[in-house]
Amino acid sequence: MKIAVMSCIHGNLAALEAVLKDIEEHSCEQIYCLGDLVGYGPFPNEVVNTIRQLKIPTVQGCWDEDIVEGLNACECSYPSLLAEKRGILAHEWTNNQITPENRQYLSQLPETLKIGNICFVHGSPQSNHEYLLAEMDAFTALERVLASEADVLFCGHTHIPYVRTLDSGQLEVKVSQPDSENNQFLSFTTPLKRIINVGSVGEPRHGRPNATYVIYDTFTEEFELREVAYNYQETCAAIIDVGLPPIFAWRLAKGLEYAEKAEDPTHICER
Amino acid sequence: MWAILSGIEGNLTAFQAVLRDIQTLNIEQLYILGDLVGINPDSEKVVQRIRYPHADELSPQVCRGWWEEQCIILHGLVATGEPTELEVQYGAETAKKLWDSVSSETVKWLAALEFGFVELDCLLIHGSTVSVSEELTPKTSPWQILDRLQRMEVNHLFCGRSGEVFDYELQAGSIATTVTTLDSQHLPQTMTTAQKRLIGVGSVGRKPPKATYTLYNPYTNGVEFRTVYY
Numbered sequence: 001m002k003i004a005v006m007s008c009i010h011g012n013l014a015a016l017e018a019v020l021k022d023i024e025e026h027s028c029e030q031i032y033c034l035g036d037l038v039g040y041g042p043f044p045n046e047v048v049n050t051i052r053q054l055k056i057p058t059v060q061g062c063w064d065e066d067i068v069e070g071l072n073a074c075e076c077s078y079p080s081l082l083a084e085k086r087g088i089l090a091h092e093w094t095n096n097q098i099t100p101e102n103r104q105y106l107s108q109l110p111e112t113l114k115i116g117n118i119c120f121v122h123g124s125p126q127s128n129h130e131y132l133l134a135e136m137d138a139f140t141a142l143e144r145v146l147a148s149e150a151d152v153l154f155c156g157h158t159h160i161p162y163v164r165t166l167d168s169g170q171l172e173v174k175v176s177q178p179d180s181e182n183n184q185f186l187s188f189t190t191p192l193k194r195i196i197n198v199g200s201v202g203e204p205r206h207g208r209p210n211a212t213y214v215i216y217d218t219f220t221e222e223f224e225l226r227e228v229a230y231n232y233q234e235t236c237a238a239i240i241d242v243g244l245p246p247i248f249a250w251r252l253a254k255g256l257e258y259a260e261k262a263e264d265p266t267h268i269c270e271r
Numbered sequence: 272m273w274a275i276l277s278g279i280e281g282n283l284t285a286f287q288a289v290l291r292d293i294q295t296l297n298i299e300q301l302y303i304l305g306d307l308v309g310i311n312p313d314s315e316k317v318v319q320r321i322r323y324p325h326a327d328e329l330s331p332q333v334c335r336g337w338w339e340e341q342c343i344i345l346h347g348l349v350a351t352g353e354p355t356e357l358e359v360q361y362g363a364e365t366a367k368k369l370w371d372s373v374s375s376e377t378v379k380w381l382a383a384l385e386f387g388f389v390e391l392d393c394l395l396i397h398g399s400t401v402s403v404s405e406e407l408t409p410k411t412s413p414w415q416i417l418d419r420l421q422r423m424e425v426n427h428l429f430c431g432r433s434g435e436v437f438d439y440e441l442q443a444g445s446i447a448t449t450v451t452t453l454d455s456q457h458l459p460q461t462m463t464t465a466q467k468r469l470i471g472v473g474s475v476g477r478k479p480p481k482a483t484y485t486l487y488n489p490y491t492n493g494v495e496f497r498t499v500y501y
Contacts, residue, residue: 139418147415164451225453
C-alpha cells in the first residue's frame with residue numbers, strides 16, 4: 001500500500017493544500033500526519049479543520065500538546081532565549097485563535113500510532129520534544145526504533161527530511177554475577193531498521209521554502225522524499241497581517257532555522 | 272577504592288553491618304545510590320546516621336532513590352500530584368506507612384539530594400539516566416543499556432534500582448548506517464562503540480539477613496561485590 005506521511009504543518013494552509021494536491025496526484029491510498037498542526041503560522045483552525053474533515057490519522061505534536069495543556073515545555077525546547085520569546089508570542093496568538101472544538105480535537109490525539117511494523121511519532125517514541133536528527137549517533141537512533149517495537153519509525157519535529165537505514169546492528173556482552181559460577185557471553189543482532197523523518201509541510205528548514213513530506217510503499221518498502229513548491233509568499237504575507245513576529249515569515253521564505261542550534265537536541269524535557 | 276551502596280530501605284541493622292565492613296577496608300569515597308528510606312520505622316534513624324557520620328567514618332555522597340522520590344511526591348514537593356506509582360506497586364496503606372516513617376524535615380533534606388553523580392568516566396545513579404524508577408538488569412535490552420550509558424557520555428554506569436549485583440560488560444558493538452536526504456545519499460558507514468559497563472551495586476537492606484554492596488577501583492576499573500550477613 002502506498003502511504004503519504006506528513007508533519008509540522010504549523011498553521012500554513014497554502015502549504016497543506018499544495019501537499020494534499022501532490023499526494024492525490026501520486027495516488028496514495030492513506031495519509032498519516034505526525035502532528036504540530038498549529039504554531040508559527042496564521043491559519044491554525046483552517047489546518048485543523050482540513051485534517052479533521054479528511055479524517056487523517058494524526059499523532060500529537062509538541063505544539064498541539066502545548067495548546068491543550070498550556071505552555072509547559074522548558075527552555076530546552078528552544079535554541080536561544082530570543083527564539084523562546086518569539087515562540088511564546090506564537091503560542092499566545094495561537095492559543096487565542098484556536099476554537100474550543102479544535103482544542104478538544106488536539107487534546108485527544110494519541111502520542112503514537114502503530115500500523116503493522118510501522119510506528120508514527122512526532123519527535124521520538126519517548127517524547128514529542130526529542131529531535132531525531134540525521135547526524136544522531138547510530139546506536140541511539142537504533143534504540144529509538146527498537147523502543148517503538150517497529151521496523152520503520154516515522155517522525156517529524158526537526159523540519160528536515162531524511163531516511164536513515166540502520167543495518168546489521170551487533171553487540172557482544174559479558175555478564176558476571178556472584179550467584180553464577182560462569183560468566184555469560186551473549187551476542188545480540190538486529191535486522192534492518194529505518195527512521196524516516198518526513199520534514200515539514202509548513203515551516204521547512206532544509207534550505208528551501210518548499211513543503212516536504214514522504215511517500216512510502218509498505219509492500220516494496222520503497223520511499224520517496226517529496227518536495228513541493230507552492231506560493232509561500234501568500235503565507236508570509238498572512239503571518240505579518242495577523243500580527244505574528246515577522247521573523248517567522250523571513251524564516252519560511254528562506255527555509256532555514258535562523259537561530260543557533262540547540263546544545264543537546266536529544267535532551268528530554270522532564271516538565 | 273570506592274564503596275557503592277544502595278537500597279538500605281530503612282534497615283538500620285543492615286546499614287550498620289555494612290559500615291563496619293567498610294571500616295575494615297581502605298575506602299576513599301562512599302556513595303549511597305538512593306533508597307535510604309523505605310517502609311521501615313528505622314528510616315528516620317538511617318537518614319540521621321547518614322547525615323551525621325561518626326568521626327572515624329567517611330561522609331557519604333548520597334543521591335535520590337525511588338523511595339525518596341515517593342516521599343517527595345507524598346509531601347507535595349514536586350509537580351506530580353498523586354503518588355500513583357507508589358499506590359500501584361504497594362497500595363494506599365503503604366503510602367500512609369511511608370508518610371509515618373519519614374518526618375517532613377527529613378523529606379525536605381531528601382528533596383535536595385542530587386539525581387546522580389558523574390565522577391571520572393562513571394555515572395552513579397539509582398535508576399537510570401531516564402528515570403529514578405527505571406530498573407536496569409542483565410535482562411534489559413542491551414541497546415537500551417548502551418543508550419542509557421551514552422546519554423551521559425560515560426563508560427561505567429553504577430545503579431541500584433534492581434537490588435541485584437551484576438557486572439554487565441558491553442564488549443564490542445557495530446552497526447551499518449546510511450542517510451538519504453533530499454539532496455544526497457551519504458555512503459554507508461559502519462559505526463562502532465567503545466567498551467562500556469553497567470554495574471548493579473546490590474541492596475543493603477532489602478533481603479535480610481544478607482546485605483550486598485560494591486567496591487570499585489577507579490584506577491584499575493576492578494569491581495568487587497561484597498556480601499555481609501547480619
